[in-house]
Amino acid sequence: MEFITGTSGGLSPDLMMGLARFRHHVFVDMLGWQLQTRGDGLELDQFDRPDTVYVIARDEAGDVTGSARLLPTIKPYLLGEVFPHLLHGQPVPSSPAIWELSRFAAVDFSAGRTSAVSQFSSPVAVGLLRAALRVAAERGAERLITVSPLGIERLLRRAGFRAHRAARPCIVDGHPLFAALIEIDESPRQTH
Amino acid sequence: MRTTADGFLRMTLEDVLSLPFIHLTSGVDEHVDDGVDKCGSRTTISGYTEWVAANAAVTVGWDWIVEAEQWIRVGPPRSNVLLVDPSDHAYDWAKNEAVLGTVVDAIPWQEQACAAIGRRYA
Numbered sequence: 001m002e003f004i005t006g007t008s009g010g011l012s013p014d015l016m017m018g019l020a021r022f023r024h025h026v027f028v029d030m031l032g033w034q035l036q037t038r039g040d041g042l043e044l045d046q047f048d049r050p051d052t053v054y055v056i057a058r059d060e061a062g063d064v065t066g067s068a069r070l071l072p073t074i075k076p077y078l079l080g081e082v083f084p085h086l087l088h089g090q091p092v093p094s095s096p097a098i099w100e101l102s103r104f105a106a107v108d109f110s111a112g113r114t115s116a117v118s119q120f121s122s123p124v125a126v127g128l129l130r131a132a133l134r135v136a137a138e139r140g141a142e143r144l145i146t147v148s149p150l151g152i153e154r155l156l157r158r159a160g161f162r163a164h165r166a167a168r169p170c171i172v173d174g175h176p177l178f179a180a181l182i183e184i185d186e187s188p189r190q191t192h
Numbered sequence: 193m194r195t196t197a198d199g200f201l202r203m204t205l206e207d208v209l210s211l212p213f214i215h216l217t218s219g220v221d222e223h224v225d226d227g228v229d230k231c232g233s234r235t236t237i238s239g240y241t242e243w244v245a246a247n248a249a250v251t252v253g254w255d256w257i258v259e260a261e262q263w264i265r266v267g268p269p270r271s272n273v274l275l276v277d278p279s280d281h282a283y284d285w286a287k288n289e290a291v292l293g294t295v296v297d298a299i300p301w302q303e304q305a306c307a308a309i310g311r312r313y314a
Contacts, residue, residue, distance in 0.1 A: 090195065090249070093199075142198075145199075150242065153253075153270050154270070162285065164271070165251055165270065166272060167249060167272060168216070168244045168249065168272075169242060169253075171217060174312075176217055176242060181198065181199040
């Protein structure tokens with residue numbers, strides 16, 4: 001398992017295509033998200049810009065098994081542009097110390113058994129998130145903000161990350177979504 | 193009460209205790225297929241419950257488990273509140289969780305969570 005970091009300009013076209021196919025497989029095919037795609041099995045949106053930072057997990061065979069997208073909140077980002085209502089009227093963060101994490105998934109399709117829960121609780125997921133935190137910290141971030149299903153908060157805490165909700169959850173199609181903040185803590189610890 | 197750069201609402205314990213909490217949602221954990229299901233094995237019912245303050249931005253949630261027909265909180269609560277002492281010094285992470293735990297334990301949440309689960313999964 002390796003983690004590769006870079007912007008679209010610095011990553012190989014093959015790797016970027018592999019990432020887009022992986023994201024389509026996870027978010028569109030597996031999770032059923034209603035995303036606008038081009039119909040070619042690739043998932044990219046307006047936040048996949050030249051300055052977007054990616055952290056990509058790849059297995060020994062070279063297949064993409066994990067994805068994380070990082071955006072500075074001082075430029076347009078998913079929560080600010082699409083989900084500001086998750087903050088219930090609070091100001092949308094705009095700070096060099098806060099980066100957004102999105103399109104986060106760690107799914108090994110070759111393992112056969114996958115679920116929306118496993119994408120956030122596997123060792124690959126934990127490693128991928130730690131890599132994303134490091135990459136964001138290198139760019140001046142003190143914390144990440146992310147739009148997630150509410151259950152992710154439990155999983156993050158169980159894995160030892162200091163995560164907390166930024167505002168009350170919103171119920172969307174019967175499922176609670178929320179804006180989560182993840183502290184970039186050099187010494188994450190188990191809370192329970 | 194104020195929100196700081198780390199996204200927490202800083203409040204005193206007295207402020208939190210004065211808030212009326214209302215139930216937002218509750219859910220049951222999905223069964224994770226670990227390949228070791230056995231006929232007659234004990235089934236554990238667990239889940240989460242979410243509450244919000246009626247007139248403030250406070251949100252708090254926690255996990256629960258049903259044991260001997262009793263609904264029991266499991267683990268510390270999760271919240272956007274960071275408690276401060278009278279000198280405005282913030283509690284550390286562990287103390288914040290522990291004290292918030294005592295706050296939610298005073299909420300009569302079991303009946304409403306149970307009723308919400310019944311409606312949601314009927």
